[in-house]
Amino acid sequence: MSSWPLTQKARALLQREQGAIVRDWGGRLPIVLIYPNSYYVGMSSLGFQTVYGLFNSFSDIICERAFLNLGRGESDVEPISLESQRPLQDFPVVGFSLSYELDYANMIRILRTAGIPPLADERRLSPLVIAGGPAVTANPAPIAPIADAIMIGEVEETMPALVRALEATIESGALLQPLAEVPGLYVPAIHHSRGAVRRQWTRDLDSWRTCSSVWSDFTEFPGMHLVEVARGCGHACRFCLAGHVYRPLRERSVAAVLELAEPGVAAGRTIGLMAPSLADCRSLRPVLQELLKRGARVSVSSLRADSLDEALVRQLVASGNDSITIAPEAGSERLRRLIGKQLEMADILAAADAADGFGFKELKLYFMLGLPTETDADVAELAALVLEIRRRFSRRLVANVSCFVPKAGTPFQWQAMAPVTVLERRLLALQVALHGARVELRAESPRWALLQAVFARGDERVGRALAAARQWSRQGLMRALRDGGVDVDAVVGARRIGEPMPWDVVDPGLPPGYLSRQASAISQQG
Numbered sequence: 001m002s003s004w005p006l007t008q009k010a011r012a013l014l015q016r017e018q019g020a021i022v023r024d025w026g027g028r029l030p031i032v033l034i035y036p037n038s039y040y041v042g043m044s045s046l047g048f049q050t051v052y053g054l055f056n057s058f059s060d061i062i063c064e065r066a067f068l069n070l071g072r073g074e075s076d077v078e079p080i081s082l083e084s085q086r087p088l089q090d091f092p093v094v095g096f097s098l099s100y101e102l103d104y105a106n107m108i109r110i111l112r113t114a115g116i117p118p119l120a121d122e123r124r125l126s127p128l129v130i131a132g133g134p135a136v137t138a139n140p141a142p143i144a145p146i147a148d149a150i151m152i153g154e155v156e157e158t159m160p161a162l163v164r165a166l167e168a169t170i171e172s173g174a175l176l177q178p179l180a181e182v183p184g185l186y187v188p189a190i191h192h193s194r195g196a197v198r199r200q201w202t203r204d205l206d207s208w209r210t211c212s213s214v215w216s217d218f219t220e221f222p223g224m225h226l227v228e229v230a231r232g233c234g235h236a237c238r239f240c241l242a243g244h245v246y247r248p249l250r251e252r253s254v255a256a257v258l259e260l261a262e263p264g265v266a267a268g269r270t271i272g273l274m275a276p277s278l279a280d281c282r283s284l285r286p287v288l289q290e291l292l293k294r295g296a297r298v299s300v301s302s303l304r305a306d307s308l309d310e311a312l313v314r315q316l317v318a319s320g321n322d323s324i325t326i327a328p329e330a331g332s333e334r335l336r337r338l339i340g341k342q343l344e345m346a347d348i349l350a351a352a353d354a355a356d357g358f359g360f361k362e363l364k365l366y367f368m369l370g371l372p373t374e375t376d377a378d379v380a381e382l383a384a385l386v387l388e389i390r391r392r393f394s395r396r397l398v399a400n401v402s403c404f405v406p407k408a409g410t411p412f413q414w415q416a417m418a419p420v421t422v423l424e425r426r427l428l429a430l431q432v433a434l435h436g437a438r439v440e441l442r443a444e445s446p447r448w449a450l451l452q453a454v455f456a457r458g459d460e461r462v463g464r465a466l467a468a469a470r471q472w473s474r475q476g477l478m479r480a481l482r483d484g485g486v487d488v489d490a491v492v493g494a495r496r497i498g499e500p501m502p503w504d505v506v507d508p509g510l511p512p513g514y515l516s517r518q519a520s521a522i523s524q525q526g
Contacts, residue, residue, distance in 0.1 A: 003077060003078075006070070006077050006078075006080060006085075007080065007085045009070050009071075010070060010080060010081075010082050010085050011085065013039065013070060013082065013216070013218070014082055014083065016216065016217070016218070017214050017215060017216045018214065018215040018216075018267075019212070019213055019214040019215055020082070020083060020214050021052075021056045021062075021063070021083070022083045022084070023056075023062045024062075025062055025084075027060065028059075028060050028061055028062040029060060029061050029062070029092065029093065029163075029166065029167055029170060030062050030063075030064070030090070030091045030092060030093070031055055031061060031062070031063045031064070031091060031092075031093040031094075031095055031166070032063075032064050032065070032066050032081050032088055032091040032093070032094055032095065033048070033051060033052050033055065033063050033064070033065055033066070033095045033096075033097060034065070034066045034067065034079075034088075034094065034095065034096050034097070034107075034110060035048045035065070035066075035067050035068075035096075035097050036067075036068055036096055036097075036098065036103040036104075036106035036107045036109075036110055037067065037068050037100075037103055037106060038067060038068055038069050038070075038071060038072050039067045039069065039070045039071060039082075039218065040071065040072045040218055040219060040220070041072075041220070042065075042067050042097075043214065043216045043218070043219045044219040044220040044221055045097065045099060046210065046211075046212070046226045046228060046274060047097060047099065047133065048097045048099075049212055049213045049214055049226075050209075050210050050213065051095075051097060051132070051155060052065060052213055052214070053209065053213035054155065054156065054159050055159075055163075058163050060163075060167075061163060064081035064082060064083040064084060064086075064091075065081065065082045065083065066079050066080065066081050066082060066088060066110075067079070067082075068106050068109065068110060070082075077113070078113055078114060078115075079110050079113060079114050087114065087115075088110070088111075088114040088116060088127075089114060089115055089116060089127070091127055092126075092127050092128060092170050093127060093128050093130065093166055093170065094111075094116070094127045094128070094129050094130070095129075095130045095131065095132075096129070096130070096131040096132075096133075096147070097131075097132065097133050098131055098132070098133035098134075098135045098136050098143070099133050099134060099135060100135060100452075101135050101142075101452050101455035101456045102448065102451065102452050102455065103135075104135075104142060104143060104455050104462075104463070104466060105455075105466055105469065105472055105477055106472075107131075107143065107146065108146070108466045108467055108469060109472055111129075111146075116129075118146055118466075118467040119145055119146065119464070119467050120145060120146060120147065120148050120188070120189070121145075123148075125148060125169070125173070125176070128148050128149075128166070128169060128170065129146065129147050129148050130147060130148060130149045130150070130151070130166075131143055131146075131147040131149075131150050131151070132150065132151030132155060133151075134241060134242060134245050134246070135241075135455075135456070136150050136151075136152075137151075137152050137153050137199060137245045137409075137506070138241055138244075138245055138407055138408040138409040138410075138456070138503060138506070139408035139409070139456060139457065139458075139502060139503035139506070140152065140186050140188075140503070140505065140506065141458065141459045141460050141462075141463075141502035141503060141505070142455055142458045142459070142460070142462040142463045142466075142502075143463050144186075144188040144460050144463060145188070145460050145463040145464050145467065146463050146466075146467065147188070148176060148179070148187065148188075148189070149176070149179045149182075149185050149186065149187045150185070150186045150187075150188070151184060151185055151186075151200075152184045152185070152186050152197045152198070152199050152200065152506055153184050153198075153199035153200035153201055153245070153509075154200055154201050154202045154231075154246070155184075155200070156202040156207075156208045157200065157202055157203070158182060158183055158184050158185070158200050161181075161182045161183065162182050162185065164178075165178040165179045165181065165182045165185070166179070176189055176190055177190070183198070183200055184197060184198060184199065184200035185197070186505060186506075191505060195507075196504065196505055196506055196507035197505060197506060197507060198507040198509060199245065199506060199507060199508050199509045201232075201246070201247070201248070201509070202231070202250070203250075204250075205228070205230075205231060205250050205251070205252045205256070206252055206253055206256040209260060210227075210228035210231075210260070211225065211226060211227045211228065211260040211261070211263075211264075212224075212225050212226045212227075212264070215267075215269065221272055221299075223269055223270055224264075224269060224270045224271070224272040224299060225261065225263065225264025225265075225267070225269040225270070225271055225272065226272040226274055227257060227260045227261050227264070227271060227272065227273055227274065228252070228260075228274050228275065229251065229252055229257055229273050229274060229275040229278060229281050229283060229284065229287070230249065230250060230251040230252065230275035230276070230277075230278070230281045230283075231246050231249075231250050231275070231276075232246040232247050232248050232249040232250055232276065233246070233249055233276035233277045234249045234277065234280060235277060235280075235304075235340065235341075235342070236340060237329070237339055237340040237341050238338075238339050238340040238410060238411040238412055238518060238522065239329070239339050239340075239368070239371070239404065239406075239407070239410060239412055240276075240410065241407040241409065241410060242276055243276065243410075244409050244410050244508065244510070245409060245508070246276070247509070247510070251275075251281050251282060251283055252283060253283065254283045254286045254287055254290070257273075257283055257287045258287060258290055258291075261287075261291065261296070264296075265291065265294050265295075265296045270296075270297040270298065270299050270320070271291055271296050271297070271298045271299070272298075272299045272300075272301075273287065273298060273299070273300050273301065274301045275301065277304055277307075278300055278301050278302070278303055279303040279304050279307030279308060279312065280304065280307055284300075284312070285311070285312060285315065288312075288315040288316070288319055289315065291319060292315065292318055292319055296319070297319060297320035298316075298319035298320060298321065299320075299321060300316060300321060301325070302325040302326065302327050302366070303324065303325065303326060303351075304326070304327075304343070305326045305328070305343055305347045305348045305350070305351035306342075306343055306344070306347040308326075308350075308351050308354055310354065313354050313355075313358050314358070316358075317358050317359065317360075321360070322360060322361040322362065323360060323361060323362035323363070323364065324351075324355050324360050324362070324363055324364070325363075325364040325365075325366070326348065326351050326363075326364075326365060326366075327341075327365070327366035327367075328341070328343055328348050328365060328366070328367060328385065329341045329366065329367060329368055329371075330367065330368065330371060330374075330378065330382065331367065331378060331379065331380075331381035331382025331383065331384065331385045331386075332377075332378045332381040332382070333345060334378070335371055335373070335374060335378050337525065338371070338372070338373060338522060338525050339371060345385070348385065348389070349388065349389070349392060352389045352392045352393045353392055355393055356392055356393045356394055356395070360395070361395050361396060362395065362396040362397075362398065363389070363393050363395070363396070363397050363398070364398045364400065365386065365389065365397070365398065365399045365400065366400045366402075367382055367399065367400070367401050367402075368401070368402055368403065368404045369382075369401055369402075369403055369404065369418075369423055369426050369427060369430070369446075370403050370404040370417065370418030370422070370423050370426070370446075370449075371404045372404075372412065372415045372416075372522065374404075374418070374426075376426065376429070379426045379429055379430060380429075380433070382430065383429075383430055383433035383434060386399050386434060386437075386439055387433070387434070387437055387439075390437050390438065390439055396440070397438070397439050397440065398439075398440045398442060399434070399439055399440070399441050399442070400442045400443075401427065401430065401441065401442065401443045401444065402443075402444040402449070403417075403418070403423050403444050403446050403449035404417070404418065405417060405449055405452050405453045405456055406453065406456075406457065406492075407456055407457075408456060408457060408501070408502075408503040408506075409503065409506070409508050409515075410515070411515050411518030411519050411521075411522060412519075412522070413457070413495070413501070413503075413515065413519075414494065414495040414496070414497055414519055415494060415522075416492065416493045416494040417449075417450065417453045417492040417493075420446045420447055420449075420450050423446035423449070424446050427443055427446065430443075431443075447474055448474060450488070450492065451474060451477060451478070453491070453492045454481060454486065454488055454491050454492060457491050457492065457502070458486065458491050458502065459502035460502070461484055461485055461486050462481065462484075462486055462491075464484055465480045465481045465483065465484025465485070465486050466480060466481075466484075468480055468483070468484060497516050497519055497520075498516075
């Protein structure tokens, strides 16, 4: 039984939300959809909210939500569903939305705390555990020992078949075969003897509602109604997981975007427009123009610096934006060309000038350290670029720095991750170079990035090691990996093109030889 204080907290959160679906369980298949992180993070995920809405669009399904915790970081308690405050063991189907590899450990943590055996062969479909999301689409192997079925790609068009297969599997009590027949659904117990599972993608975005289904102000986007404008990206930067697992680029029509935005406009909420490369979307400018006519405030996701013309910047200012985000990713033009980020220095500086000239209160920058072939000189150029932007932009400047992690399904999948010692040294050099420059530097831990790389490129041994973990600190997880026989250095090291990969069970739907040709081009450029 869950604690009364936790039940009270769940009910209080539910009362402050708008749009939550609370149904009687009678005659319905109950599914609990879990975001394996805090409520604060999970309810900021448009993908998580979309799947919640999709499941609940079926009259014979009741889908409830659960999280690692109901705040930002409380200690472990037995997790419960938000809508009915039931323990997870009450649900015959437990689903996980996995956007980030580090949440794999939280997935195990939730199952164990709920009293559910993490390993599928110990659980025997009671409950049935399914998973999906960009992380497992690229490489499902690490959670293959955990999940009974894993969705490879986008779920909209597959959802009717998935729901019917879940019902058939639960009714049979033991048969996974119905799930194995669903397009894009990888069933580890069956598919090892079959060919690769093909990634699914949604053809017509206008036919599907991808916007906030629940409004909660206890998120990263308080007071906002999120709307997906496009999916996929035409730039295909070589490092970018989203640019590859969400191919091809698809845009919504202006009418469809405005229809999705309408509930938020009517409620006086800020409209958060989202797309991997939003400024490239043909619909962005007419959508902004129409939303401005309706008196709506608008917020936008990260924009490419070379797409920011004066007319667009004026629209952003008029719609209430006081912050702008660009992602140069690397400080040197050589590295930007290598990773496929075709941004010239002049474009970046022009964007900074425009942000300052039009009075934006904040400019956010995104960079990576540890990119293949990176040298100390490249890091010095990164610092010099930030300092030049600081000279041009007079208000709050934030530089976010993450560590490059080579991801499965991208042209960098064969590359080694930079050693932690190198990453720490270069991060320190960057901190020293920017000291006193009035730049807010937010840096990712290289040691946690190493764990992310292991989870991103590992095989089933990673999942089994995590299932045996007893401590959730970085040191505890590393110990579990070593005890489970995972060679961390080998997992994050360089691979040979053509050697078997743990993620060969996925057919990414890319042109034959595309990734290897890109990898060869990287070697020639490097």
